[in-house]
Amino acid sequence: MASYSTSDFKKGIKVELDGEPYLMVEMDFMKPGKGQAVYRAKLKNLITGRVVDRNYRSGDSIAAAEVSEFSVQYLYHDATGYHFMHPESYEQYQLTEEQVGDAAKWLKDETKVDVVFWNDRPITVTPPQQVQVEVTYTEPAAKGNTATNVQKPATVETGAQITVPAFINIGDVVKVDTRTGDYVERVSKG
Amino acid sequence: MPPEGASIETLRARAALVARTREFFAAREVLEVETPLIGHGLVVEAHLEPIPCAVRGAGADSLPRHLLTSPEGPMKRLLARGSGPIYQLAPAFRDGERGARHTPEFTILEWYRPGFDHHALMAEVEALVRALMPERTPEAFERRTYRDLFRDAAGIDPFDTSVAAIAAACARLGVPLPPDFAASTLDDALDLLLVGALEPTLGRERPLFLVDYPASQAALARVREEPDGTRVGERFELYIDGVELANGYHELGDPAEQRRRLEEANAARVASGRPPLPIAESLVAALEAGLPPCAGVALGFDRLVMVATGHDTIDAVRAFPPE
Numbered sequence: 001m002a003s004y005s006t007s008d009f010k011k012g013i014k015v016e017l018d019g020e021p022y023l024m025v026e027m028d029f030m031k032p033g034k035g036q037a038v039y040r041a042k043l044k045n046l047i048t049g050r051v052v053d054r055n056y057r058s059g060d061s062i063a064a065a066e067v068s069e070f071s072v073q074y075l076y077h078d079a080t081g082y083h084f085m086h087p088e089s090y091e092q093y094q095l096t097e098e099q100v101g102d103a104a105k106w107l108k109d110e111t112k113v114d115v116v117f118w119n120d121r122p123i124t125v126t127p128p129q130q131v132q133v134e135v136t137y138t139e140p141a142a143k144g145n146t147a148t149n150v151q152k153p154a155t156v157e158t159g160a161q162i163t164v165p166a167f168i169n170i171g172d173v174v175k176v177d178t179r180t181g182d183y184v185e186r187v188s189k190g
Numbered sequence: 191m192p193p194e195g196a197s198i199e200t201l202r203a204r205a206a207l208v209a210r211t212r213e214f215f216a217a218r219e220v221l222e223v224e225t226p227l228i229g230h231g232l233v234v235e236a237h238l239e240p241i242p243c244a245v246r247g248a249g250a251d252s253l254p255r256h257l258l259t260s261p262e263g264p265m266k267r268l269l270a271r272g273s274g275p276i277y278q279l280a281p282a283f284r285d286g287e288r289g290a291r292h293t294p295e296f297t298i299l300e301w302y303r304p305g306f307d308h309h310a311l312m313a314e315v316e317a318l319v320r321a322l323m324p325e326r327t328p329e330a331f332e333r334r335t336y337r338d339l340f341r342d343a344a345g346i347d348p349f350d351t352s353v354a355a356i357a358a359a360c361a362r363l364g365v366p367l368p369p370d371f372a373a374s375t376l377d378d379a380l381d382l383l384l385v386g387a388l389e390p391t392l393g394r395e396r397p398l399f400l401v402d403y404p405a406s407q408a409a410l411a412r413v414r415e416e417p418d419g420t421r422v423g424e425r426f427e428l429y430i431d432g433v434e435l436a437n438g439y440h441e442l443g444d445p446a447e448q449r450r451r452l453e454e455a456n457a458a459r460v461a462s463g464r465p466p467l468p469i470a471e472s473l474v475a476a477l478e479a480g481l482p483p484c485a486g487v488a489l490g491f492d493r494l495v496m497v498a499t500g501h502d503t504i505d506a507v508r509a510f511p512p513e
Binding site: 030 | 236286292368369378437
């Protein structure tokens with residue numbers, strides 16, 4: 001199996017630790033005056049998202065994780081889970097609710113998401129950084145109030161709850177940042 | 191995107207620090223010297239990796255050449271030739287060292303003081319650092335022994351401990367153990383504890399000299415025997431805000447002992463699967479000819495600029511990062 005030795009360590013490499021895939025999210029090189037170098041890595045578990053600290057010394061190595069990532073298209077959701085399709089090969093993939101996690105909040109027909117596969121098994125889903133969704137319910141807009149500092153709750157077509165400015169109406173299409181769930185801007189009026 | 195490397199403003203501050211450093215040594219009648227950066231024989235250290243280089247016309251031999259990891263060898267040869275006190279501000283090269291405070295090509299300020307011991311030299315290091323950044327160093331520097339630090343901060347006596355006891359201290363202090371830690375040498379285990387848990391706390395209240403290392407970490411320092419029989423390397427390091435700035439020795443003058451330590455460093459390299467390096471025979475010869483009793487120190491000039499200008503990466507104080 002391929003592996004990374006300490007001289008290959010850097011942010012972004014994917015490694016296998018205790019039988020699970022990890023992403024190196026930080027790497028510090030430390031060296032005492034006349035002593036041996038220590039490589040301090042922060043590793044993020046690609047399945048659970050948990051971050052662990054590990055130390056390595058010159059010459060140590062970690063197994064590389066067979067991780068690949070590509071873009072697939074959302075098809076539908078049913079009792080067996082979430083279904084996606086590769087846009088070119090039409091190969092279909094089924095992911096559980098746990099694997100899809102928070103990304104489920106932003107899935108609608110034909111949404112393209114990045115799926116991470118580990119040893120050919122899908123493990124996580126990353127939605128696009130921003131999605132455009134239609135507002136399906138919110139209290140009527142306050143007349144003449146175009147200020148963005150007055151906020152109100154809204155529900156969008158994917159079922160997610162967000163906070164929008166007071167001037168947004170049902171039927172408006174809005175852009176949302178999927179990492180924070182924050183409203184970005186209005187795309188079109190309903 | 192911030193520009194790669196130091197801002198022009200930082201480079202001006204850096205140049206001012208260089209100028210003040212030269213004034214400091216001129217006022218004390220320490221001679222500025224320049225010595226070769228390329229050499230064949232090396233002051234071999236177990237954990238320093240020189241950068242090999244191919245040189246045509248350096249000599250008729252086919253011996254390998256390296257960019258030196260520090261100017262220590264040539265400067266001691268000058269001392270043996272009767273130079274008196276000398277200093278040098280020069281590039282140094284160390285392969286494989288890259289991080290927030292490391293870069294393979296960096297600037298070293300190294301100086302030697304005949305007639306000084308390591309305590310007299312610490313006083314001069316303190317005078318220089320305080321002259322260069324008075325606002326950052328209002329108080330006198332602290333001196334603390336390696337033994338006291340480990341006893342107080344980690345609950346172990348570094349002169350009488352075991353890898354198992356160090357592993358337990360690492361666990362208490364939240365330092366993850368690297369693979370195969372149980373097979374570590376005692377010094378490698380102490381080093382992990384030092385960089386993992388202790389160093390970040392050093393020199394926070396005021397700058398700190400860590401002094402009197404275990405004899406096995408003396409490198410090229412003299413070793414003295416304490417009344418209780420422990421053997422102590424007369425070596426010091428300076429820390430400010432958790433950053434290691436300088437390493438100094440009451441210099442070893444015995445050529446046979448010098449050769450033994452260089453060979454020991456090579457043996458440690460071989461034991462960890464790395465090739466031995468050519469030993470600086472010219473340095474051993476200089477010691478045989480007679481090195482005056484002296485103390486010497488190497489200060490990481492880039493790190494000093496980091497501390498003086500409030501930057502936390504070495505790239506922020508050098509014109510360009512390494513290509």
